[in-house]
Amino acid sequence: MTAPWWNALAVLPSLLLSPLLLGVIGKTKALVAGRKGAPLLQPYMDLLRLLGKGAVYSRTATWVFRAAPAVSLAAILLAGFMLPAGPLAPPLAFPGDLVLFAYLLALSRFAVIAGAMDTGSAFEGMGASREAAFSAFAEPAFFLVLGVLAWEEKSLSLGAILGGADVLSWSAQIPPLALAAAALFLILLAENSRIPVDDPTTHLELTMIHEVMVLDHSGPDLAFILYGSALKLWLFSVVLVSMLMPAGGPPWASMALFLGGMAGVAVLVGLVESAMARLRLVRVPQLLGLAAVLAGLAALLLMAGGVP
């Protein structure tokens, strides 16, 4: 807990740059499709516009609906306190913080689901049900990935795990590392409602998952939700980039590499979204099962390799 004060700076990139990830994904998809696309900073403009608006509430909704966006965003913000940003160590680090990280994301999900159920809308109930189901299927895979990373670094703190893990020290462990990274990428797509699990840009409510849950939110509430989603995508990308990034070197190079990696993840997500269609909903559990199998294989390789 006794971290130097400048570690607090580690949350700044996530706070400032997370909407940019969405911009990069949008731009990538536009370029692949041969369109010009919206400006990179479009997500920021959307957020600003929403923050300046009033709000419309459903007559069915109670205080749960009104509190949900704030609770959800608070949980994601706090989760961000536990992740490093390139050379900057996280401000909140203690053994076992990786469990807190996962359960804070669960809290944010619970708040949004409760808000959706509060409107009494059939569509939002449908989205809530799917979100709850797919997240439950993603949870074991995510913990397996965390377990693999913790095992390799012999630490229970995300800051130490992600700050220390890198390709060079893993050189003997390339296959488990690659498997864990692949699993994490699948979880990233599912947890952040990207294609092939969910299509954030579809116009048909029946096929949506995350977007349909927030149909009734408006104004600052919707801004909180959208900003929270952007932050969550940023957090998952940080885990993915940090586990692959070489540690050490001058701080500016490390920061540049980190930010480049983040942009790379966004481009990769954009490419996947351009190349694939959404999976049928009944196939999603299989995709998440695949993620769990990949992570399990990584664990197996690691344990077999660990025996002297």
Added chain:
Amino acid sequence: MNGAALALAAPASLLLGALLSLACGRRSGAAAWIALVAASFAAVAGITSAMAALSSGAGWSLETAWSLPWATFSVGMDGLSAFFLAFILALAVPAAAYGKGYLAHEGGSAWTSASWAFFQILVASMAVVVLARDGVLFLIAWEGMSVASFFLVIHDHRRREVRSDALVYLVATHLGAAALMAMFGLWGRGAGSLAFAALQGAPLSRTVAWVLFLLALAGFGSKAGLAPFHVWLPKAHPAAPSHVSALMSGVMIKMGIYGLMRFILLAGVPPAGWGYTLLGMGALSAVGGVLYALAQHDLKRLLAYHSVENVGIITMGLGAGLLARTAGMETVALAALCGALLHVLNHGLFKSLLFYSGGAAAHAAGTRDMERLGGLLRRMPVTGAAFLAGAAAICALPPFNGFVSEWLIYSGLFGGALRGAGTVSAVLFVTLPVLALVGGLALACFAKASGVVFLGEPRSEEAARCKEVSPWMTLPMAATALACAGVGLAAPWAVRLVAPAARALAGLSRAAAWGSPVGTGALSAVVIAGWMLVILTGVLLGLRRLLLRGKTVSEAPTWGCGYAAPTARMQYTASSFAQPLLAPLARLMRPSLRKKRPKGIFPERASFSSHYDDPADRGIFDPAVRLLERLAGALRPLQQGRLQVYLLYVLLTLVALLAWEVLT
């Protein structure tokens, strides 16, 4: 006054209260008052005694002669007893207050007064169970607990299904008690006495130790509701009045956990196999419990299946702790065992809270069927808020108490997986995703329960007419909800309650301090994070208010994606909510589905219903009961109903006995 007198004053005052309640006859309001006063007095006395023992670290024991054969009246106090005694008595008080409000509508009847007497007998016998230091006294108290709770379950005895569910409970609890009697008998034969002190010193061979362990597992596991001994639990708990469901689900089933822990303390250093067995049974209960909870439409039955799940989580923590202990990782063991013990307290708190609020909702609407409820938060604001708090706590969401205990168990699993070697490490590693899956499924289940019952629009007339319940019922909810938040936000203090017992189970001396990976430092960091979360949420809510100031904030119907005439029946139901989770598992859970699809251009009425049979019922107990009936049927020709035949039986028996006497 010394600790022993104070501790014994608790069950004594409750038993006295039970007699007085019985004497009340038709004035059951007075009986309720007596129960409340007796429970409060017992709580003050018992908790004072327990806290004194916990803070000084000194236990005591008291032994007097008794007129029963093979027995002495022997009671004692140590860390484990102190924690459980305080836990039982603290939760009995809100249950009594809630019950006073819950049973108020029944008016005065001798049966209700008797129910209050049984309530006090149940609490008193649980207190004696944790204080007993002699096998006979333990079994007497255990039996008192089972019988008293049976009469509490059968309270609504005019309903046929209540009678049959209560009978299942009576049979199950006595099968468990039979296993315990066999265990004490076998153990006492070797030790020469049934006093715990003698049992503790008795040398056990490997085989005998395993037989004793399996008997204890069957006996205590069936009380705790561990799969596959859980079949009585989802039947008995919903049938009982809600304050009894809360006391049984929150407190009584933990007596099984207490029994297992006491057994381990007495049996000496546990072999690794016990740890593996407990871990496996815990995982089976946790996953099975939460899956079948998801499949329920009955609110109280859903809550009962979650008790199976949570007892599973506690047992996983216990198993992991014992495994870590055998592998020589005492500090890891300490984390897992502290987690298991703290989860006992936490589950007692949030399960009481959920049964109070869920029971109030079902009571107000007159149905436990979730598909007929909805929108109750608007109509019952305190009850609804209490249920949401309980839901967050049981899903282990920070900053509530459930997170702290599950975090400790996770720390034990991670710590053991990382520092251990070989099989222990691999098994603990594999347990991680299991616990994570249980967490995800529990979240889905409580999103369903709280969403369908309390949020949205009412799905029936009854639900629309619901009114908030009396302060007798809302105050216990508020108190337990605050306790859930309090334990979460003051965790290091709560861990101090369980640390002595966890140290003893981990085989650590009192002097041994906390070590990594779960030093008190990490625990306070969890608490600091909890406070940060509360503050951040407050700041964001303030920011939202600031942003909306001076803007147009209006109300409109829920957006129906263009459809103009939505009705409450179009809302997502509990069954539809669980469908995406259960459909992939249909082959495993084998639901019986009845569908009538809409046909043709102008379809007739269509319908759909689903029902999930418990696999332990279907696979183990139903066939066993059928076999028993067949065997009993084979004996039927003996019963001729003619006096001469029975006289012949008597004569034959006498001759046979005489022959045996002569020949041997």
